Amino acid sequence: MKAAYIEQTGPPEVITFGELEKPRPGSGQVLVRTGAVSVNPIDTYIRNGANYWPLPTPYVIGCDIAGVVEEVGGDVTRYQVGDRVWGSNQGLMGRQGTFAEFCAIDEQWLYPLPEGVTDETAAATALVGITAHLGLFRDGELKAGETVFVQGGSGGVGSTVLQMAKAAGARVIASAGSAQKAQICHELGADQVVRYDAQDVVSAVKQFATDGVQLYWETRREPDLDVAVNCMSERGRLILMAGRDARPAFPLGPFYVKGCRAIGFVMFKATADEQRECADRINDMLVAGRLKPRIDTVLPLCDAAEAHRRQEASTVRQSGQLAGKLVLIP
Ligand SMILES: NC(=O)c1ccc[n+]([C@@H]2O[C@H](COP(=O)([O-])OP(=O)(O)OC[C@H]3O[C@@H](n4cnc5c(N)ncnc54)[C@H](OP(=O)(O)O)[C@@H]3O)[C@@H](O)[C@H]2O)c1
Helix, strand or coil: CEEEEECCCCCHHHCEEEECCCCCCCCCEEEEEEEEEECCHHHHHHHCCCCCCCCCCCEECCCCEEEEEEEECCCCCCCCCCCEEEECCCCCCCCCCCCECEEEEEHHHEEECCCCCCHHHHHHHHHHHHHHHHHHHHHCCCCCCCEEEECCCCCHHHHHHHHHHHHCCCEEEEEECCHHHHHHHHHCCCCEEEECCCCCHHHHHHHHCCCCEEEEEECCCCCCHHHHHHHEEEEEEEEECCCCCCCCCCCHHHHHHCCCEEEECCHHHCCHHHHHHHHHHHHHHHHHCCCCCCEEEEEEHHHHHHHHHHHHHHHHCCCCCCCCEEEEEC
16 A cells, blocks of 8 residues: 655655555454545644654554544454544654555544545644643633633634634634634634734734633643733633643742643643544534634645645744644545
8 A cells, every 4th residue: 555654754855755665454443445544733733753762664654534434353343444534643653654555453543534524624623632721621711701812713623623622612812913813713713813923922912802801722832921911811721732842931929829730741642532532523513514624735645755844844833834734635
């Protein structure tokens, strides 16, 4: 089968698109014929040698997938040949990734793909959707009527947080780094958009939410926590989920006097049951048309290295060239 894989870590050029042996599903595993995959920033950190855990060699890159069940291993109870499925959390914690024509995946990380939802849509929603749901509801305990600030409302995570928060009855303020990104945030349903490149964020947020926001979602890898805490209401919650190497100054005084809470998480450490709960709600939203992933570009799988180049330039070097997800089709 064709796959995009690496045998050593390094720049995007270490990605080979070539032949690998088709995997066989082990006990509890499903063999998925891939319909679409998507890129996440973590794919580029791992490929670049982040060394979070040992990688198999060769290592197939990628976390997200949507496709059709081709074969089932022993003890599989949830799926049958021909079922359409989607999933995430692959290529992580030592598991093989998804950028291949076929993937053997533990059934616990797969979810039914509802009729009428395309493979591209599901692959683009997978990791960012589970992340947004965990952060807003398991950790952020978002309630209808609250105000949410999301940093980068046109980004992969940000555009999903924006739509899910709106669907839950929250008011949403999104930040954007250009007029075009601001327009996208409005189209995604933001009640207010703040231009972080042209406006003072704190005063713009306070104009809309006089008492501050109840939930502040930071997506930056180098956050300014002074700005964050300044924007937050009494007892506000701060969601932190990016920037492994970041060591920002922490505004302790205003934070504790306001009674705020900060919650950090990584989606891949959520249990299979927690992720399935998110996936079920995501399916409901996809079917109802209340969640539409923001897809920037669709590329063929043989362009995996180019996709990594674009993702890295946009997210890591902050070129801002992407608005949403890169999806690849085998
Ligand atoms: N903890 C987890 O489980 C988890 C899960 C998924 C992702 N992540 C991490 O979350 C981060 C975002 O991921 P993503 O997929 O959403 O990336 P992305 O699509 O590249 O989005 C990045 C966002 O950051 C915004 N941004 C860039 N520079 C900014 C600045 N100076 N001020 C304010 N906003 C700025 C961008 O807005 P503009 O385009 O408007 O500039 C863009 O919306 C990455 O670091 C990723 O590794 C963590």
